[in-house]
Amino acid sequence: xxxxxxxxxxxxxxxxxxxxxxxxxxxxxxxxxxxxxxxxxxxxxxxxxxxxxxxxxxxxxxxxxxxxxxxxxxxxxxxxxxxxxxxxxxxxxxxxxxxxxxxxxxxxxxxxxxxxxxxxxxxxxxxxxxxxxxxxxxxxxxxxxxxxxxxxxxxxxxxxxxxxxxxxxxxxxxxxxx
Amino acid sequence: xxxxxxxxxxxxxxxxxxxxxxxxxxxxxxxxxxxxxxxxxxxxxxxxxxxxxxxxxxxxxxxxxxxxxxxxxxxxxxxxxxxxxxxxxxxxxxxxxxxxxxxxxxxxxxxxxxxxxxxxxxxxxxxxxxxxxxxxxxxxxxxxxxxxxxxxxxxxxxxxxxxxxxxxxxxxxxxxxxxxxxxxxxxxxxxxxxxxxxxxxxxxxxxxxxxxxxxxxxxxxxxxxxxxxxxxxxxxxxxxxxxxxxxxxxxxxxxxxxxxxxxxxxxxxxxxxxxxxxxxxxxxxxxxxxxxxxxxxxxxxxxxxxxxxxxxxxxxxxxxxxxxxxxxxxxxxxxxxxxxxxxxxxxxxxxxxxxxxxxxxxxxxxxxxxxxxxxxxxxxxxxxxxx
Numbered sequence: 001x002x003x004x005x006x007x008x009x010x011x012x013x014x015x016x017x018x019x020x021x022x023x024x025x026x027x028x029x030x031x032x033x034x035x036x037x038x039x040x041x042x043x044x045x046x047x048x049x050x051x052x053x054x055x056x057x058x059x060x061x062x063x064x065x066x067x068x069x070x071x072x073x074x075x076x077x078x079x080x081x082x083x084x085x086x087x088x089x090x091x092x093x094x095x096x097x098x099x100x101x102x103x104x105x106x107x108x109x110x111x112x113x114x115x116x117x118x119x120x121x122x123x124x125x126x127x128x129x130x131x132x133x134x135x136x137x138x139x140x141x142x143x144x145x146x147x148x149x150x151x152x153x154x155x156x157x158x159x160x161x162x163x164x165x166x167x168x169x170x171x172x173x174x175x176x177x178x
Numbered sequence: 179x180x181x182x183x184x185x186x187x188x189x190x191x192x193x194x195x196x197x198x199x200x201x202x203x204x205x206x207x208x209x210x211x212x213x214x215x216x217x218x219x220x221x222x223x224x225x226x227x228x229x230x231x232x233x234x235x236x237x238x239x240x241x242x243x244x245x246x247x248x249x250x251x252x253x254x255x256x257x258x259x260x261x262x263x264x265x266x267x268x269x270x271x272x273x274x275x276x277x278x279x280x281x282x283x284x285x286x287x288x289x290x291x292x293x294x295x296x297x298x299x300x301x302x303x304x305x306x307x308x309x310x311x312x313x314x315x316x317x318x319x320x321x322x323x324x325x326x327x328x329x330x331x332x333x334x335x336x337x338x339x340x341x342x343x344x345x346x347x348x349x350x351x352x353x354x355x356x357x358x359x360x361x362x363x364x365x366x367x368x369x370x371x372x373x374x375x376x377x378x379x380x381x382x383x384x385x386x387x388x389x390x391x392x393x394x395x396x397x398x399x400x401x402x403x404x405x406x407x408x409x410x411x412x413x414x415x416x417x418x419x420x421x422x423x424x425x426x427x428x429x430x431x432x433x434x435x436x437x438x439x440x441x442x443x444x445x446x447x448x449x450x451x452x453x454x455x456x457x458x459x460x461x462x463x464x465x466x467x468x469x470x471x472x473x474x475x476x477x478x479x480x481x482x483x484x485x486x487x488x489x490x491x492x493x494x495x496x497x498x499x500x501x502x503x504x505x506x507x508x509x510x511x512x513x514x515x516x517x518x519x520x521x522x523x524x525x526x527x528x529x530x531x532x533x534x535x536x537x538x539x540x541x542x543x544x545x546x547x548x549x550x551x552x553x554x555x556x557x558x559x560x561x562x563x564x565x
Contacts, residue, residue, distance in 0.1 A: 034316065036256065041309070061298040069305025070338075073312070073331055080208055080316050080324070140294045 013053050020046035033079045037072060044068045055131075058140045181283050189290050193270060201424040204231035208479050214490070215483045228326035233415075247318055250410065255316035259418035261410065262310020266425035272296040273432050274358050275466035276442050280455045288442075288460060289358065296357040297349065300433060301342055304388065308334045311390075311397060311407050314419070318410035326406025330397035333387055333493060337394075338503040345379040346436045347512050348437050351527060351535075361441035368532035371438040375539040376508050376546060378438040380501055382484065385430040387497070390423065392482040396490055417492035431474035435467065442467040500550070508542065 018153035020043050051060035116138050119125075127142045148156055181327050206228060213220025213311030222228040246255065276288035293299050308331050348370055352360045362368055369379045387394040394526065408419045421549015433439060442463035444450045487495070515538055519525045 032251075032253075034313075038254075038313075057293060057295045058298070059294045061302045065298065065302035065305055069302055069308075070335065073305075073308055073335060076309075076312055076316075077328070080312070080328070138470055139354070142297075 016046045016049040037075050041068050041072050058144055185286050193290055197425055197428055200428055201421055204424045205373045206231050208415055211479045212483050217519045239414045239417040244413045247410045249319040250324035251317040254313050258310050258314035259415045263422035264427055265303045265307045265420050266422050269300050269429045269465055271435055272299050272357055274441055275467050277459045278455045279460040286386055292358050293354055297355040305338055313406035320404045320410050323407050323409045326397045326403045336497040337384040337387035340380055340497060340505055343505040344377040344380035344508055350513055350516055363527055364440040367527040369440045375543055380505050389430050390427040393485040393488050396493060414497045427478050431471045434474050435470035439470050
């Protein structure tokens with residue numbers, strides 16, 4: 001029991017991470033676009049779980065609310081309306097495709113193994129306990145909201161303009177067909 | 179740790195059972211109230227006053243044959259009913275339903291998980307409810323079912339925005355997203371329904387749309403779509419969609435009671451939220467919470483058997499052209515008023531502030547009713563009398 005409580009966080013982490021990897025693999029290997037989208041939803045959920053393990057409940061909730069709840073529903077919507085059927089003829093399976101995939105995979109593993117042995121630069125590293133103190137002071141939501149509406153207000157507003165431009169662009173593109 | 183685990187497991191089991199039994203009784207209540215409104219008797223044969231009717235229905239659904247459409251996507255078809263009913267039950271986890279219960283091992287908060295992001299958790303989970311319906315519609319491989327599913331997703335996404343906006347007002351006033359804090363705030367000053375009346379109205383309308391109840395049950399409009407997204411479902415899977423609908427209603431009612439009607443707060447007294455916790459307090463506050471939730475459930479049923487169904491374009495126009503802009507305007511006004519009272523005059527949320535906000539809401543409410551009326555009912559009769 002003592003061992004279990006001591007390693008509970010690690011066990012929970014591996015449970016979420018394992019399902020995340022499996023579902024991500026399922027997402028890219030499924031032929032049916034709807035099944036693929038659903039596996040992606042599962043992956044997003046596992047990532048939300050990992051955020052909770054990292055004590056970032058606010059991010060976890062936003063992950064579910066924005067990605068799983070809104071964006072993926074729209075994805076499904078589009079897939080169903082387009083009626084993509086049972087997989088296209090252009091499958092990415094040639095020797096060149098496999099080779100490129102293998103090279104990229106090796107590259108990613110190399111990067112990860114280098115990252116594992118590196119210390120984060122002192123400029124972005126926080127002394128231990130800073131986040132906990134910040135969360136105790138501002139609350140879970142405030143820790144994210146205060147910098148967003150304080151130090152980074154202008155970039156934040158510019159991002160919203162960017163999204164607005166994207167919406168207007170989408171409407172204009174749709175209008176051409178109407 | 180062990181105490182936390184044991185008490186959590188007990189709470190989960192009790193809440194799950196209570197909701198399931200509640201849902202079963204609610205299906206009976208719906209039919210009895212409907213019968214009463216239509217001057218009939220309703221189901222009263224099985225057990226005293228028909229109380230065992232839900233058990234008979236459940237048994238019937240278990241024993242019926244399950245049919246699978248030949249061209250259906252099998253796994254999605256099977257998964258959809260479960261997906262539609264899980265979110266409805268998950269949401270209830272963060273709603274506090276009574277005052278804390280003292281035990282000999284320590285104080286047990288009467289909520290399954292009092293998350294620090296409780297309120298956002300509800301929004302997140304309830305936004306997942308749409309998956310079950312959309313997938314049911316799509317996987318059935320039936321045009322009517324697909325139309326129902328698409329209608330449902332469009333409707334739920336549209337009204338989620340209005341719903342989220344209306345609750346921003348609550349968060350502005352509470353300054354916190356933990357539901358137990360929201361309740362504590364209301365116990366201090368007064369229920370948010372007084373200080374945020376319009377937000378409650380918008381929330382109520384959106385909650386009707388979110389749970390696909392009349393007058394917004396377009397996804398299963400039987401005159402147009404046979405039965406909408408669950409056309410191809412039979413036996414227990416069909417029943418699961420019903421359980422999902424009713425547990426959604428229970429959660430939405432409990433949420434309205436929590437956000438706007440003080441949760442488990444007993445009105446006109448501070449006896450329940452001050453002093454030492456006791457078993458009596460827990461029981462009484464639980465009863466009060468159930469009464470509030472029950473009142474909203476009755477309103478749901480009452481509305482269903484009173485109002486006709488909206489047309490689809492009317493539904494979209496109401497969501498996007500009326501509710502969303504008016505909520506944005508309302509939010510701006512309320513934010514300004516709260517900023518002036520709280521930031522400028524330094525008022526905390528107490529009785530005078532609640533009443534001041536209530537007065538502001540009354541003015542806005544009259545203006546909103548006058549505007550929505552468009553010279554048909556209220557102003558129409560006034561104008562006629564003047565002429």
